[in-house]
Amino acid sequence: MPDTSTPEAIVAAAEKIIAAGECAPRLARDPVNQPMINNWVEAIGDTNPIYVDEAAARAAGHPGIVAPPAMAQVWTMFGLNGVRPADDPMGATTELLDEAGFTSVVGTNCEQIYHRYLVPGEQVSVTSRLESITGPKRTGLGDGWFVTFRTSWRVGDELVTEMLFRILKFAPGTAAAPAKPAGERVKPLVSWDTEFFWEGAKLGELRIQKLPDGTLRHPPIPALWKDKSEQTDYVVASGRGTVFSYVVHHAPKVPGRQLPFVVALVELEEGVRMLGELRGIDPAEVEIGLPVRVEFEKLDDEAVLPYWMVNK
Amino acid sequence: MRATAEPTSVQVGATLPELVVHADPTFVISTALATRDFQDVHHDRDKAVARGSKDIFVNILTDTGLVQRFVTDWSGPRAIVKSIALRLGVPLYAGDTLTLTGTVSAVDGDDIHIDVVGRDSLGDHITAKVVMALRGNND
Numbered sequence: 001m002p003d004t005s006t007p008e009a010i011v012a013a014a015e016k017i018i019a020a021g022e023c024a025p026r027l028a029r030d031p032v033n034q035p036m037i038n039n040w041v042e043a044i045g046d047t048n049p050i051y052v053d054e055a056a057a058r059a060a061g062h063p064g065i066v067a068p069p070a071m072a073q074v075w076t077m078f079g080l081n082g083v084r085p086a087d088d089p090m091g092a093t094t095e096l097l098d099e100a101g102f103t104s105v106v107g108t109n110c111e112q113i114y115h116r117y118l119v120p121g122e123q124v125s126v127t128s129r130l131e132s133i134t135g136p137k138r139t140g141l142g143d144g145w146f147v148t149f150r151t152s153w154r155v156g157d158e159l160v161t162e163m164l165f166r167i168l169k170f171a172p173g174t175a176a177a178p179a180k181p182a183g184e185r186v187k188p189l190v191s192w193d194t195e196f197f198w199e200g201a202k203l204g205e206l207r208i209q210k211l212p213d214g215t216l217r218h219p220p221i222p223a224l225w226k227d228k229s230e231q232t233d234y235v236v237a238s239g240r241g242t243v244f245s246y247v248v249h250h251a252p253k254v255p256g257r258q259l260p261f262v263v264a265l266v267e268l269e270e271g272v273r274m275l276g277e278l279r280g281i282d283p284a285e286v287e288i289g290l291p292v293r294v295e296f297e298k299l300d301d302e303a304v305l306p307y308w309m310v311n312k
Numbered sequence: 313m314r315a316t317a318e319p320t321s322v323q324v325g326a327t328l329p330e331l332v333v334h335a336d337p338t339f340v341i342s343t344a345l346a347t348r349d350f351q352d353v354h355h356d357r358d359k360a361v362a363r364g365s366k367d368i369f370v371n372i373l374t375d376t377g378l379v380q381r382f383v384t385d386w387s388g389p390r391a392i393v394k395s396i397a398l399r400l401g402v403p404l405y406a407g408d409t410l411t412l413t414g415t416v417s418a419v420d421g422d423d424i425h426i427d428v429v430g431r432d433s434l435g436d437h438i439t440a441k442v443v444m445a446l447r448g449n450n451d
Binding site for chain 2: 036039040042043044045046047048049050056057059060061068069070071073074077079080106107108109110111112113114117172284
């Protein structure tokens with residue numbers, strides 16, 4: 001068996017499939033028919049009367065009921081137990097790329113041209129050919145090949161619908177690592193009034209300011225009417241809380257961070273609310289009331305930042 | 313360019329009424345079967361998850377159908393859809409909601425060009441270009 005793992009070998013093998021041209025025509029299982037149209041318009045929710053109502057179709061200028069043009073492909077789908085014929089170029093191309101390790105597939109483009117609408121009773125046949133193959137390309141999903149097939153539907157010899165279908169056949173697990181975030185993380189600005197908080201973070205303590213009357217405050221406030229020599233009183237929080245509110249930040253870019261990220265306002269067990277980045281969860285899954293706990297990230301010897309982790 | 317379409321006067325920049333489709337599992341499965349697409353990822357959640365998907369998801373034939381429905385909902389039954397070019401983006405998983413929006417991007421003789429975008433919670437699921445014509449009373 002020839003080695004098909006190099007790009008040159010893949011191109012050479014694909015050129016043969018392209019040169020082979022169209023596969024033999026395959027007849028639709030059933031003629032265009034009203035029951036399949038009825039199922040389709042019901043499922044899609046399409047209320048255009050020209051597909052179901054003879055008088056409405058005539059009023060719209062058609063000779064009678066017509067099939068939805070977007071059903072073109074439906075008539076020749078293989079069905080539950082259908083088998084792709086041996087000369088089908090999609091089968092051959094898939095096999096070629098599977099063998100070379102490009103085993104995953106995702107559709108990227110589908111262009112349909114409707115030369116005319118079909119009418120019930122007509123039975124289409126379908127042919128397809130490999131139009132082009134380009135690659136290997138580095139994509140977000142992995143290294144892969146873009147493969148384009150051209151499919152034609154005919155009634156007798158008359159071309160009624162054409163389709164270009166492009167897929168990406170890619171090797172799973174070969175996606176490039178996400179780019180490093182640009183720029184450096186912004187470090188906290190430490191002031192006289194917040195120094196106790198940041199000193200606590202270095203020790204892995206989440207400190208909440210305690211006022212002379214015993215109440216807790218966050219963010220810390222400066223007007224305590226204490227002598228500068230006296231330190232701010234604080235309690236060390238348990239670090240547990242729940243999401244009180246949050247925002248998913250998609251844009252603009254933030255130095256040192258991957259987008260999107262979640263900023264959560266967490267209500268701590270001690271009753272105060274505190275902002276921080278929430279990690280360990282898909283941004284789409286974040287909910288109000290989600291239990292979280294504090295963790296700390298060391299940026300350098302001077303700066304340690306608390307952030308929230310989902311408490312599972 | 314001029315608008316010759318009848319009976320409706322169609323202007324470049326006109327926006328189509330939004331179409332919101334909630335893709336619950338019944339929608340995903342019934343459209344897959346109505347398009348004779350029996351691939352397991354469109355009706356069998358366990359198999360879809362085993363293949364790396366979050367859930368079952370809407371198939372491409374349904375997307376083409378939804379775009380066709382979206383433009384003819386606006387234009388009425390006299391429309392002749394000539395082509396639909398779809399670019400596929402993020403998946404539309406069961407439980408998500410798709411919102412289709414559209415704008416007339418060009419009117420070229422009888423051809424009305426419409427740009428359509430279908431968004432779900434993950435981003436752009438469909439980016440499509442449709443060409444249609446409206447049958448006049450003489451057709």
